[in-house]
Amino acid sequence: MTTLFFRFKRLTILTIILLIAAGLGAFFSLGRQEDPTLVERFGFIVTTYPGASAERIEALITEPIENAINELAEIDEMNSTSRANVSALFVSLREDLTETEVDQAWSLVRQQVDAVTPLLPAGAGAPDIQRQYVGAATMIVALSWDEYGDENVGILSRLGRDLERQLLNLSGTEETLVFGDVEEEIRVQVEPEALASLGLTVADLAALTASADSRSPGGRVRADNVNLTVEIDGAFDSIDRIRDIALAESPDGSFVRLGDIADVEKAYQDPPDSMALHNGQRSVFVAAYLQPDLRADLWALSADALVAEFATTVPGIQVETIFRQGDYVESRLNGLARNLGYSALIVFGVLFVMMGWRAAFIVGAALPFTVLSVMLMFRLYDEPLHQMSVTGLVVALGLLIDNAIVVVEEYRLLRSKGQTRLEALDGSIRILFAPLLASTMTTVFAFAPIALMPGAAGEFIGMIGISVIFAIISSFVIAMTLIGALAAWFDDPKAADGPKRFWRTGLNVPPLAWLYRGVLRTVIARPWIGVLGSILLPIAGFMAASTLPMQFFPPTDRDMFQVEMVLPSSASIEETRRYAERLRGVIESYDGVEQVSMTLGDSPPRTYYNVFGSESGVSSFAAGFVKTESAAATARILPQLQREVMTVFPEARILTLPYEQGPPVPAPIELIIVGPELGELNRLGNEIRGLLANTPSVTYTVAQLELGEPVARVMADEASAELAGLRLSQLAGQLRGDLDGVIGGSVLEGIEELPVRIIANDDSRSSLRSVSATPVGARGGDVLATPVAALGEVDLEPQVALIPHEEGLRVNKIFAYLDPFTLPSAALASFLESLEEADINLPPGYELQIGGEAEERGDAVGNLLGTAVPLIVLMIGSVVLAFNSFRYGFVILFVAFLSVGLAMFGVWLFGTPLGFNAIVGSMGLMGLAINGAIVVLSALKTDPAARALEAGAVEQSVTESTRHILSTTMTTIGGFMPLLLSGESFWLPFAAAMVGGVAGSAILALIFAPAAFVLLARGEIKRDELVARVKQRARERHGLLGAAK
Structure with missing residues (x-):
């Protein structure tokens, strides 16, 4: 089996052809997007209760829903805000739930909300559960008025909704949204005095209007040979039809019609709920979102054609695409593809210098083969191409040829010792299979925490680990099969006898080789010098890490x-x-x-x-x-x-x-004060804000708890209201109808349904004075209408504007915003120093917590380390089994630990913050750093002369492994150089950690590992000598006893 692909050339050729076809097919069918798709773990539950204050919303709406949601084990975090008229709950599901489990969890949330809905007060709307789509719009189109004169936002709104429908029908579109459009309506503006003279309120008039809008069927006529539907003519079809609605009969027998007491016109909602402005012009935005895992570039071509055709049908309207994610997807992937190409060139150049042109081409063949294999795995895994998956390939580029380098070097070594091609190939595969499998598995285990990390941070960055794992596994299989066969096919039979040129056999600098051998002899003779010298840089790295500023994502x-x-x-x-x-x-x-x-x-x-x-x-x-x-x-x-x-x-x-980058956070710095009393929460929040405001780099501070919002309060006397024929709740309802309006029917215009809104005229709604003069009461004409001012004064008073909750408890969240590009950790550390000096004492029952970026970073790092610990145990376990020794496993574990210090040294050397990416790089580095040590220790352990510490044996064995250790180190560094030199703030800490660690790992492999081996070998020799002496004395004692008998 070890020489199968060498002996059967057609099998090798067919495998290569199949790999090329499958890889290219997968590449062209893979989806393309800028960033990974995150699972919809976040959502809002919004409930309206018109006329209710923040305190009533909290007690009657927010708390019942919170109590129902808190019963679910799937909930990770729940925050809420209660403000006048509206309750809003933010729900976050547990990060360890899979996508399928998240869907099931949202179903449970709906069930809990449905169960509590009947318990909400009358007049409250049904809770609206909104799962938050986490992703950017694929395209945003702005429609602006391009004609002289007043802007007609109504036309823009209708055209925007028309474009929205067309984009929604485009294949691949997930959803579409319109921003800045206005709702057209039939507005009936009535004078309250005229309405009161008829003994009606706005709500009464809306009911009369709605009853005149006949839309219900009148039954069916059934005969022997026909069935007919009976309908009542009179549905609203025009403004004149609405004006002609009869309201009451006058004393002279004529009818008072709606048009007699009201102005009826088609209008827009005024004031509008929202607006959109593009370069200062009133506009309507249409946003389209692509289904996940599809090709954004291909969808964008179809969408561009649709928008261009739409623009030709709307003369006088400017149709402009103001955001196109496809441009960013193309730019991001092209940039990463260039990095991939540069990395490949650097790696090939290193191989050429270190191993010669023939070996460079053989080993370099592993690059396209592995990349094609990874494309196929992406397709089977159903994962699109985005910056994380492609970056994983860039990261793996220098790693995936390590196995190929070792195989080719071992094959050339055996050939140089006189073995035939078949014998050299068989021997190299048999010798290397176990150690290379172990090193492959350790690399897999090292990157597995990144791939398996739960939560939004894991979903965002996890494909780096998955890409590396796919590449490493593929490279091992390819090295054991295709690369070995290619090395034997393209073997240079004259290599042993020909001149030693670097383009044939690789670079060889005798002075450096002499110096290196001298260092090795010193380390072998005095291994503690090698051990202590090897750990200087890692210790310096750990010390430097304590001085680095912290960062989550840049x-x-x-x-x-x-x-x-x-x-x-x-x-x-x-x-x-x-x-x-x-x-x-x-x-x-x-x-x-x-x-x-x-x-x-x-x-x-x-x-x-x-x-x-x-x-x-x-x-x-x-x-x-x-x-x-x-x-x-x-x-x-x-x-x-x-x-x-x-x-x-x-x-x-x-x-x-x-x-x-990374998961969303509400503000760079978030402080949470937990406590029961709103007044005390507000006082403590003001003290905290005062300290934050004086913190360097802080631009604004915001307290989520809001007290003192002005409200116009009618100080109505209940007895006076009773005399006017009103209960206080009826008074509130009548005023709400006058000020906000009441819907009374609708008019159908094409496919647009326009509501009919009955509302008091503008003069009656423009000031508190007009509100005071509004006539109320007089229902049915039995009681004369009474102005609001007669029931009590109308004053401006402060009230609680917003009450926040965290996990069902009252809180006051303090947010601090910073100057752009400022590290939150530095500002937070400065604030905490000021807080300690200020000596703010929290009353019993109150607590100060830290949220924001610091909390998210801590959670993400905790998730990463929680996944890493068992995998590190597996990694070391695989090494122990490969060497059949716990002592060698301990050496490898110590090398992994030292590699983290080397990564920290690299981060410090390049002057980048210690962010989550740097920590991720350190975790991945552990698997890479130990590979070289595994190769060196494996070669030494399998050499009887080296185990016996015979003169020159350890030096010779390490020297034979040095070329491919240096080759793999330099190719790995070369693979990271484009990321390192690109200067991108996101990848620089990651690349700095990897490059610093990989460069130092060569020292650990070539200095620390031999020194540790010599110490272990000396111990084994002493143990063997001790055992031999004990046995000898036992035999001698046994012999003396026998002679005495």
Whole structure:
């Protein structure tokens, strides 16, 4: 079996052809996206209760739903906010649940919510469960008015919904959303005085109007030969039909019709719930989301054609694609493909120098074969190509030829000793199968924690580990089969007798070889010098790690950035628009800004996988994204822009933020104060905010608990209300009808259904004075209408605006935002020092917790280490079984430990933060660092002369392994060089850890491992000598006893 592929050439050729065909087929059929798809573990439960205060929402809506949800074991985290009229719960499912289990968990959440819904108060809406899609829009299209004159947002809205339907019907589209559209309606504006003279309220009028909209069938006429449906003519089909609705009969016998007391017109919802602005123009955004695991580039071509055709049908409307994820997918994958190509060239160059051209081509063949195998495995695994999966290939590029190098070197060594091609191939495969399998498994176990890591961080970065594992396993199989056969087929029979040229046999520098042998002799003679010298760099790395700043994930290098603006809660949406226009002017004053797109009153379309918000219907909120000419322009603009907007808009909170990698976090620094009393929570929050505000790099601080929101309170006297014929709840309902309107029927225009809204006229809703003058009561005309002011004063009073909960407990979350590109760990450390000096004492029952990036980083690292520990045990176990020795297993374990220190030294040397990527690199490095040590120790352990410490035996054995140790080390470093030199903030810490560790691992393999072997061999020799002496004395004693007898 060891020479099967060499003896049967057709089998080898057919295997290569099949591998090429399957790999290329898989490559062209794989999906393509920028980032991995994350499981929908996050969601919101939104429940409305019109007219209820924040305290009532908390007690009657939020807490019952929280109690029901808390019964589920699948819930990982639950936060809620209770504000006037609305309860919003944020639910996060456990990170160890699979995608199938997540779907089942959401079904359980719905069951619990359905069970508690009947217990909610009358008037509360049904809870709306919204699973949060974690991913960016594939395409965002802006529709803007391109004609002179006033903008007609109604036409834009209808066209936007038409484009939305077309994109939704496009093959591969998951969902579509429209932003900034307005709802058209038939508005019936009535004077409250005229309505009161008829003894009606707005709600009564809406009921009358709805009853006039005849849409119900009147039954069926059934005869012997026909069945006919009976309908009542009179459904609303025009504005005139609505104006003609009869309301009451006048004394002269005529009828008072709706048009006599009200203005009826087609209008837009005013004020609108949300707006969209693109470069200052009122627009409508249409966002389309692609189904996961499909090719974004191919879908984008079809979508582009659809949008272009749509644009030709709407003259006077500017149709512009303002975001196209396909461009980023193409740029990201092309960049990684270039890195892959550069890595391959570097690796081949190293092989050429170290092993000669013939061996370089043989070993280099493992690269395309392995990459094709990995493509096939991706297809079987149903995983698309994205930055993590392709980066895993780049990472594995220098590793996957290690097995091939060792096989070719061992084959050449056996050939140099006079063996035939068949004997050399058989001998090399038999000798190397077990140690290479062990080293392969240790690498697999080293990257398995990354691949198996649960949670959002694992879903994001896990494909790096999976890609490496696929590549390493494939490379082992290919090295044991195809590479061995190719080495024997393309064997150079004159290699032993021909001249030693580096392009034939590899580079050989005698002075360096002489110096290296001298070092080896010193280490063999005095092994403790080798041990102590080898651990200097790892110890320095561990010491340097304590000085490195911490980071979760770095910002992404992107030609876009986010902008978010929050005004005082009383700001109208028109006021928010005026501020947004001023903000756009400030942003566009910077060179390199290409476009500014914002939504007002609603969260913007998602342009990055981890960006999502739950702001909806908040008129004081605006957010969006800014396109720049390059990632360098973004890095240049953001720091200065953030400081300028803080100066220009002191009354607003404006954040200009880079896009961040990793799972979403609400703010870089999050502090959670837990306690029962709102007043005390607010006081403590203000103290904490005061300390945070004085912390370096902090731009804004925000307390989630909001007290003191102004509310117009009618101080109605209950007795006076009774005299007016009203209960207080009826008074509230009547005012709500006047101010917000009541739906009374609908008009069908084509496929658009326009609601008929009955509402008081604008003059009656424009000020508190007009509200005070609103007539109430007079239901049925039995009691004269009474103005609201007669029932009590209308005053502005503060009330609780928002009550946050964490895991069902009242909390006050304090968020701190930082200057762009600032490390949160440094700011948090500075704050904690200030907190300790301030000596803030928390009352009994109150607790301060740390959330934000620090909490997410701790959870992610905990998940990684929790998965790593059992796999490290398996890794060492495989080594113990391969060597059949616990002592050699301990040496390998110590090498793995030292490699982490080497990784830390590399991170420190390149000046990068100690982020999650660096920790991931350190975990993967453990498997790589021990491979060289395994090869050296395996060669020494299988050499009887080396085990006996015969003169020159250890030196010779280590020297024979040195070339492929150095080759694998240099090829591994070469594979990482494009990532290291690219300067990308995301990959630099990872590459620094790997390169620093791999470079140092050669010292561990060639210095520490021989020194440890000599110490172990001396111990074995002494043990054997001791055993021999004991046995000799036993025999002598036995002989004396026999003679005495």
